[in-house]
Amino acid sequence: MIQKLIDKIQKTNAPIVVGLDPMLSYIPAQIQKKAFGEYGETLKGAAEAIWQFNKEIIDKTYDLIPAVKPQIAMYEQFGIEGLMAFKKTVDYCKEKDLVVIGDVKRGDIGSTSAAYAVGHLGTVKVGEKEYAPFDEDFATVNPYLGTDGIKPFVDVCKEHKKGIFVLVKTSNPSSGEFQDRLVDGRPLYELVGEQVAKWGEDCMGETYSYVGAVVGATYPEQGKILRKIMPKSFILVPGYGAQGGKGADLVHFFNEDGLGAIVNSSRGIIAAWKQEKYAGYGEANFAEASRAAVEDMIQDISTALQNR
Amino acid sequence: MIQKLIDKIQKTNAPIVVGLDPMLSYIPAQIQKKAFGEYGETLKGAAEAIWQFNKEIIDKTYDLIPAVKPQIAMYEQFGIEGLMAFKKTVDYCKEKDLVVIGDVKRGDIGSTSAAYAVGHLGTVKVGEKEYAPFDEDFATVNPYLGTDGIKPFVDVCKEHKKGIFVLVKTSNPSSGEFQDRLVDGRPLYELVGEQVAKWGEDCMGETYSYVGAVVGATYPEQGKILRKIMPKSFILVPGYGAQGGKGADLVHFFNEDGLGAIVNSSRGIIAAWKQEKYAGYGEANFAEASRAAVEDMIQDISTALQNR
Numbered sequence: 384m385i386q387k388l389i390d391k392i393q394k395t396n397a398p399i400v401v402g403l404d405p406m407l408s409y410i411p412a413q414i415q416k417k418a419f420g421e422y423g424e425t426l427k428g429a430a431e432a433i434w435q436f437n438k439e440i441i442d443k444t445y446d447l448i449p450a451v452k453p454q455i456a457m458y459e460q461f462g463i464e465g466l467m468a469f470k471k472t473v474d475y476c477k478e479k480d481l482v483v484i485g486d487v488k489r490g491d492i493g494s495t496s497a498a499y500a501v502g503h504l505g506t507v508k509v510g511e512k513e514y515a516p517f518d519e520d521f522a523t524v525n526p527y528l529g530t531d532g533i534k535p536f537v538d539v540c541k542e543h544k545k546g547i548f549v550l551v552k553t554s555n556p557s558s559g560e561f562q563d564r565l566v567d568g569r570p571l572y573e574l575v576g577e578q579v580a581k582w583g584e585d586c587m588g589e590t591y592s593y594v595g596a597v598v599g600a601t602y603p604e605q606g607k608i609l610r611k612i613m614p615k616s617f618i619l620v621p622g623y624g625a626q627g628g629k630g631a632d633l634v635h636f637f638n639e640d641g642l643g644a645i646v647n648s649s650r651g652i653i654a655a656w657k658q659e660k661y662a663g664y665g666e667a668n669f670a671e672a673s674r675a676a677v678e679d680m681i682q683d684i685s686t687a688l689q690n691r
Numbered sequence: 692m693i694q695k696l697i698d699k700i701q702k703t704n705a706p707i708v709v710g711l712d713p714m715l716s717y718i719p720a721q722i723q724k725k726a727f728g729e730y731g732e733t734l735k736g737a738a739e740a741i742w743q744f745n746k747e748i749i750d751k752t753y754d755l756i757p758a759v760k761p762q763i764a765m766y767e768q769f770g771i772e773g774l775m776a777f778k779k780t781v782d783y784c785k786e787k788d789l790v791v792i793g794d795v796k797r798g799d800i801g802s803t804s805a806a807y808a809v810g811h812l813g814t815v816k817v818g819e820k821e822y823a824p825f826d827e828d829f830a831t832v833n834p835y836l837g838t839d840g841i842k843p844f845v846d847v848c849k850e851h852k853k854g855i856f857v858l859v860k861t862s863n864p865s866s867g868e869f870q871d872r873l874v875d876g877r878p879l880y881e882l883v884g885e886q887v888a889k890w891g892e893d894c895m896g897e898t899y900s901y902v903g904a905v906v907g908a909t910y911p912e913q914g915k916i917l918r919k920i921m922p923k924s925f926i927l928v929p930g931y932g933a934q935g936g937k938g939a940d941l942v943h944f945f946n947e948d949g950l951g952a953i954v955n956s957s958r959g960i961i962a963a964w965k966q967e968k969y970a971g972y973g974e975a976n977f978a979e980a981s982r983a984a985v986e987d988m989i990q991d992i993s994t995a996l997q998n999r
Contacts (some may be wrong), residue, residue, distance in 0.1 A: 406802065407817070415818075424818030456803045460810035461817075462774055470771060475829075490833060490862040491796055494714065495764045502768035509715070509769075510732030516770025525798060527835040528861050529868030553836050555800040558887070560837030564879065566872040571879070575869065602980025 384545050385588040385595075385617065388482045389642060391449030397681045400484060400619070401444060401673075402649025403472060404454035405433045409654040414439075423460075430464040433457075436669075437472045440653055441479060443670035444677050450482035452619075452647050456563070473519055483519045484619065488550065490525030490532045497535035504547075505539040506686045521546040523597060523619070526575050533582055536691045537594060541586045546593040546617075549582070551575045551609060553601025554622030572605065576612040583616055589616055591643070598636065600646065601627055607635035610643065618644045623678070624651030630687035644685060651677045652688060692828045692854050693896040693903075693925065696790045699757030705989045706945070708792060708927070709752060709981075711745050711780060712762035712956025717962040718744045719974045738772040741765075744977075745780045748961055749787060751978035752985050758790035760927075760955050776931060781827055791827045792927065796841045796858065798833030805843035812855075813847040829854040831905060831927070834883050841890055845902060849894045854901040854925075857890070859883045859917060862907025862930030880906075880913065884920040891924055899925055899951070906944065908954065911936055915943035918951065926952045932959030934989070938995035945996060954992060960984045 392398050407415065410432050418432035441451070453476075458469035489499040503522045506513045524536055524547045536547050552562055552572040561656050562572045574597060583592030592615045598606050600622035610618065618636050623629075623646050636644035655661045655676035656669035664672035700706050715723065716741050726740035749759070761784075766777035784791050797807040811830045814821045832855045834843055844855050860880040861869055870880045884904060891900030900923045906914050908930035918926065926944050931937075931954050944952035963969045963984035964977035972980035 392943070397901065420819055424820040426815075426817065426822050426824060429815075429817045454799075454803055456797070456799055456806040456810070460815050460824065461807040462810065462822070463778060465810075465824070466774055467771055488797070488833075489764070491762075491764055492861065492866075495712070495762055498764040498768040502770065502773075504762070505817060507737075507768050508735075509734065509737045510727055511854035512732040512769070514734050516734060516768065516773070525796075525833050525835055527833055527869060528859060529865035529870070531863040531865040550835060553800065555836060555839040558800075561835060561879065561883065562837070564874040564882065565876060566879075571869065571872065571874075574872065578868070601710040621934055 384482065385591050385593050388449060388617070388645070389591065391482060392642065392645065395447060395449050396685070397448055398645050398684060399448060399677070399680055400450040400452045400645050400647045401440070401448055401652050401677065402454060402486070402621070402647045403440070403653065404438050404457045405436050405653065406647040407432065409650070409657070410436045411656070411669050412443045413667065426461045426464040429461045430468040433465070434468045435470050436440040438475060440673045441476060443674045445479040445481055447674070447677050447681065448481065448656070450484055450645065451476050452484040452486050454486040454649065470517060473517060476516070482521070484521040484523070484548065485517065485519030486523050488523050488525050490528055492528050492531045493535065496532050497539070498654045500536045500539035504536070504545040505543050521530065521548060521595070523548045523550065525550050526578065530578070532653065535587055537582055540593040546595060548595040548597050548617070548619040549575070549579050551579060551596040551600055552598045558599065572610065573612060579616055580613040587615065591615055595619055598627045600632055603632040605634060610635055610638065612637065620644055620646045624648040630683035634685060634687050634691040641688060648680055652680070653690050692790065692852050693899050693901050696757060696925070696953070697899065699790055700950065700953065703757050704993070705756055705757060706950070706953050706992065707985070707988055708758040708760045708953050708955045709748070709756055709960050709985065710760045710762060710794070710929070710955045711748070711961065712765045712957040713744055713961065715740065715763060716824055717958070717965070719964070719977050721974045721975065733771045734772040737769045738776040740780050741773070742776040747978040748981045749784060751982045753787040753789055755982070755985050755989065756789065756879060758792055758953065759784050760792040760794050762794040762957065778808040778825060781825060790829070792829040792831070792856065793825065793827030793829050796831050796851070798836055800836050800839045801843065804840050805847070808844045808847035809827060812844070812853040813851050829856060829903070831856045831858065833858050833887070838886070840892070845890055845894055848901040854903060856903040856905050856925070856927040857883070857887050859887060859904040860913050862909045866907065881916065881920060884917045886923045887924055895923065895998050899923055903927055903933045905929065908940055911943060918943055918946065922946065927955045928952055932956040938991035941992060942995050942999040947997060956988055960988070
């Protein structure tokens with residue numbers, strides 16, 4: 384799957400991923416009205432609104448991008464109905480041949496981590512039958528529990544050619560609270576980065592490993608160091624756009640081959656119609672605004688990479 | 692909710708929690724056969740088997756215990772159908788007046804953490820209506836992302852009188868990989884413990900805060916220190932029984948008031964019928980075996996607490 388991601392990045396010339404993190408406040412009134420008209424102001428109504436919103440954005444952007452990253456929390460908040468919309472979104476993106484990064488940030492130990500891994504990336508056995516319940520291509524994983532928590536994911540990745548992105552240095556303001564603490568004079572995130580490189584060693588694709596890392600666009604200096612610590616790992620970079628990251632900040636997340644990073648934007652794309660810059664599209668054409676925002680993001684990053 | 696947990700512990704005289712972490716291999720053949728007969732060897736069949744298994748264990752133990760801790764991964768691995776069994780289990784336990792600790796180990800940042808918090812502990816708005824999608828009483832939360840990840844949970848806890856248990860020192864063998872790393876001469880888990888105490892300061896119940904911690908029974912020395920660092924936090928202690936922790940190891944997780952800790956056992960209770968010790972109950976009476984294992988666990992911990 385890491386090779387498919389690379390192929391798609393090279394084909395689209397767009398090392399970007401669209402974060403499908405729908406909040407009801409991003410969803411145009413006409414879509415909410417229709418969904419609530421059909422199902423009432425219920426969890427099912429909310430899930431339907433999310434799904435219709437996603438579908439239109441996917442339809443208008445899938446040819447420009449290699450991958451999407453649905454944030455499961457935004458679906459899980461609406462309970463079972465919301466999770467059904469998550470599943471529908473994953474399936475639809477795969478129909479459109481997009482690589483799907485499930486932003487699930489799961490992490491537990493032993494058989495529990497294995498359960499998350501088979502549920503999201505692998506297959507689960509029921510009697511003689513086997514099922515792939517969520518079947519994302521990649522999942523994000525939390526490293527706090529150490530190798531016991533990661534190894535079951537790596538095993539499933541090897542078997543099913545899927546991948547993970549391990550949280551290393553997250554994009555939020557307080558990420559340093561624990562991640563930056565110095566251990567033998569070096570920040571904790573560097574130690575986590577070293578483990579990411581090690582976990583990836585025995586599950587390599589052609590040029591990159593199945594084990595990637597999450598490093599926030601908001602921390603470009605740290606990204607530069609982590610790029611060197613994990614030369615064979617793809618870095619998933621959140622925090623572009625709405626969180627403050629710019630194309631020029633991102634060049635050091637990439638390797639010399641122009642690969643090795645994929646930059647996420649969520650709100651900046653899916654809620655583009657609410658920005659002054661794209662207001663001209665109007666609420667009804669929200670997905671066209673998203674397409675324009677994708678084109679601008681690709682342009683911004685390409686320019687930055689050419690000028691480095 | 693922390694007060695309800697305390698009241699129930701005092702009423703049952705049992706500072707324990709039963710981990711509802713069903714694996715298909717724990718579920719007696721007759722239950723699986725019936726479920727698969729009805730729904731086939733499908734995800735729905737697996738979910739039905741889990742639910743029937745849980746129900747019987749709850750029915751046979753609920754009067755002895757204050758709380759249960761369903762591990763969501765074991766349900767999530769069966770996709771949407773599995774998550775419906777999770778929800779059914781939560782609802783049924785609440786009907787039985789048990790305190791429900793959702794072992795979800797979620798953790799993200801800002802609005803994303805808020806989405807998890809409302810989905811699991813609070814209420815979500817859809818138009819003019821409000822819903823409590825999963826409605827557990829407590830949730831476990833991962834601290835790696837810092838205060839940005841925890842604060843939204845704390846806010847929801849305050850509003851809805853719910854609680855969280857933050858992972859501090861987990862029970863698994865490799866938990867030390869990052870958690871034990873020395874920061875200014877002190878292990879990282881102590882720093883996390885200090886934050887737990889701080890996060891809990893402004894959301895106190897009568898005697899304990901809504902913000903608890905997870906510290907593994909397998910690390911009694913660390914538990915002793917963490918007990919002092921977080922005097923007002925309940926400690927949820929996994930790792931008893933199957934993972935190796937014994938009653939005598941646990942005394943220092945408790946405060947002088949005999950409170951402050953709640954000890955989890957999962958496999959040791961729900962799969963008791965597979966142990967030699969309880970084999971006499973036979974597969975058909977698996978839930979009676981679970982009841983006996985609960986009684987033994989209460990006895991073991993009571994004795995240890997009396998002898999300290």
